[in-house]
Amino acid sequence: xxxxxxxxxxxxxxxxxxxxxxxxxxxxxxxxxxxxxxxxxxxxxxxxxxxxxxxxxxxxxxxxxxxxxxxxxxxxxxxxxxxxxxxxxxxxxxxxxxxxxxxxxxxxxxxxxxxxxxxxxxxxxxxxxxxxxxxxxxxxxxxxxxxxxxxxxxxxxxxxxxxxxxxxxxxxxxxxxxxxxxxxxxxxxxxxxxxxxxxxxxxxxxxxxxxxxxxxxxxxxxxxxxxxxxxxxxxxxxxxxxxxxxxxxxxxxxxxxx
Numbered sequence: 001x002x003x004x005x006x007x008x009x010x011x012x013x014x015x016x017x018x019x020x021x022x023x024x025x026x027x028x029x030x031x032x033x034x035x036x037x038x039x040x041x042x043x044x045x046x047x048x049x050x051x052x053x054x055x056x057x058x059x060x061x062x063x064x065x066x067x068x069x070x071x072x073x074x075x076x077x078x079x080x081x082x083x084x085x086x087x088x089x090x091x092x093x094x095x096x097x098x099x100x101x102x103x104x105x106x107x108x109x110x111x112x113x114x115x116x117x118x119x120x121x122x123x124x125x126x127x128x129x130x131x132x133x134x135x136x137x138x139x140x141x142x143x144x145x146x147x148x149x150x151x152x153x154x155x156x157x158x159x160x161x162x163x164x165x166x167x168x169x170x171x172x173x174x175x176x177x178x179x180x181x182x183x184x185x186x187x188x189x190x191x192x193x194x195x196x197x198x199x200x201x202x203x204x205x206x207x208x209x210x211x212x213x214x215x216x217x218x219x220x221x222x223x224x225x226x227x228x229x230x231x232x233x234x235x236x237x238x239x240x241x242x243x244x245x246x247x248x249x250x251x252x253x254x255x256x257x258x
Contacts, residue, residue: 099207101178118185
């Protein structure tokens with residue numbers, strides 16, 4: 001009986017965790033460069049199905065309860081790096097990547113420590129000194145470091161390879177990076193990623209740059225809403241199961257006292 005209570009509880013906890021992820025995806029459905037997340041679930045293995053602190057047998061000796069599953073546990077959270085749709089903005093410094101690859105960003109934290117972050121959000125602007133920066137003021141990196149452009153040039157053009165021309169003269173090139181395994185990337189904020197130890201970075205090979213476009217979030221509002229409804233129903237099912245077991249236990253206790 002108590003196994004049923006625990007199974008229902010783990011189901012509710014797992015669905016609550018999944019709901020948090022879906023809610024974050026939905027909240028960022030309009031965030032440029034955002035990549036949606038998902039999660040996996042797995043059954044508790046039988047080696048975890050043990051009882052402890054049972055003094056009826058050998059004191060403080062865990063005993064296996066058998067092969068019955070004791071519910072579900074959270075597996076892992078993963079990021080879906082699939083391509084988002086491209087939206088035409090017409091802005092000179094709005095840049096989108098089609099294919100694999102990330103922009104390199106020089107990020108400085110509050111302690112003054114500088115590191116390289118990676119993003120697909122290409123909503124850039126120019127500072128008064130001509131530096132290409134993100135909307136938060138972090139420098140966009142090129143092949144030779146920070147990208148500094150002329151603020152008085154008649155035209156600024158980004159070609160598909162990431163080369164930047166001003167008045168038909170090559171002045172800089174975007175640094176575009178791809179990773180052999182994106183599992184080594186961890187979120188930093190909503191649209192930036194850190195490369196963890198073991199990440200293998202290379203120059204992006206199939207990335208194409210589109211000037212005047214932004215890559216939108218790959219989270220679909222309709223799909224996320226459907227997932228949230230499904231999760232809510234599963235949560236309610238576990239909740240009803242928990243209530244049923246509780247009522248059954250209450251009746252058993254009542255009858256045993258008669």
